[in-house]
Amino acid sequence: RSADTRRCCATVPAIVVGNPGLTNEQADNWTVGVELAPSFIPRLRITGDFFSVSITDQLGLVGPAGTTPTCFDSPTFPTADFGGQNACALFTFGVPDPGNPGQFIIPSVNPITGTPIASNSGAPAAVQQPLNIAQAAFPNINLGSTELRAISVGVSYNFALDEVLGAMASSWGDVSLQGRGYLLRRFDTFANDDPSSRNTARGEPENPRFNTRVDLTHQIGALTHSLQWFYRSPTVLNADTAPNLFPEQSVAFEVPAINTFNYNLGYDITDNITVRAIVNNITNSDAPLSQFQAVDVDINEVFDPLGRRYVFSVQARF
Numbered sequence: 001r002s003a004d005t006r007r008c009c010a011t012v013p014a015i016v017v018g019n020p021g022l023t024n025e026q027a028d029n030w031t032v033g034v035e036l037a038p039s040f041i042p043r044l045r046i047t048g049d050f051f052s053v054s055i056t057d058q059l060g061l062v063g064p065a066g067t068t069p070t071c072f073d074s075p076t077f078p079t080a081d082f083g084g085q086n087a088c089a090l091f092t093f094g095v096p097d098p099g100n101p102g103q104f105i106i107p108s109v110n111p112i113t114g115t116p117i118a119s120n121s122g123a124p125a126a127v128q129q130p131l132n133i134a135q136a137a138f139p140n141i142n143l144g145s146t147e148l149r150a151i152s153v154g155v156s157y158n159f160a161l162d163e164v165l166g167a168m169a170s171s172w173g174d175v176s177l178q179g180r181g182y183l184l185r186r187f188d189t190f191a192n193d194d195p196s197s198r199n200t201a202r203g204e205p206e207n208p209r210f211n212t213r214v215d216l217t218h219q220i221g222a223l224t225h226s227l228q229w230f231y232r233s234p235t236v237l238n239a240d241t242a243p244n245l246f247p248e249q250s251v252a253f254e255v256p257a258i259n260t261f262n263y264n265l266g267y268d269i270t271d272n273i274t275v276r277a278i279v280n281n282i283t284n285s286d287a288p289l290s291q292f293q294a295v296d297v298d299i300n301e302v303f304d305p306l307g308r309r310y311v312f313s314v315q316a317r318f
Helices: 001-008 066-073 162-166 241-250
Strands: 014-018 026-036 046-056 059-061 092-095 133-142 144-160 172-193 210-220 223-232 258-268 273-280 309-314
Touching: 046 133, 066 133, 144 162
Parallel strands: 014 133
Antiparallel strands: 026 046, 046 144, 059 133, 092 133, 144 172, 172 210, 210 223, 223 258, 258 273, 273 309
16 A cells, blocks of 8 residues: 555554543533423423533543644643643654554654655645654543533324314324424533633534424324424534624535435234335435535535435334
């Protein structure tokens, strides 16, 4: 393989180290809910829940992506504090050993001899051979805090069709409607529990402000079929960006709302045998995916890369 491939896919020895400077992670969580079942609309049920989650001094492992910048950018280099430890002592640089692929020569242990290894002129510092990390330590540190506030609402209702359409629909079966919505009111993270370092995650690709699921089911005798609707509200790459600056961002910065529909059909041949046919993503909607979630930012990845698909199954119970 080429040298670039080896550099891409090589592994680096890593260890997890303790940290005597840690403080206990603390959480303050509470939930309040309500359920309504009005007597004047039989079988209608409405539920609502409010969630409040506050976490401080969150614990987490941090590697070279956090320790190396802290080390070199600190005015106290080489004794930069990193969560109670010296960031500069948490990684070791080495030069790749030409005679042993995947191995490194540590200058402070073994003198480097022979012809100098040429650098990659014009390439980023991260891929320059003399700057390879030969070993990295991952300490647990107190990362910061999180504040989350959310509302979940559910509605369910079922009725016989003849209740709506009269006697003419007496043999048309029953209908069930179920829906659930999740509204994310707040999702903020703070570095070092400092309110001035707030980062808003609400409205970003992994945390849409609103998403719903609605199931409409019809049952008539041994036949049951349902239509499902899933909705995710529009998102942006960085929720802290001012709206007036959106036009200046890349085309992948804004992700429109995503709607997908599924259809399920089941038929009970006997009490013990059921056949099912399913169509997922009926409209064959791929929906664009933000580069924040894409594995390769150079290609146009999508929310549902499989598109429309079909499933057929037979279930037998003995």
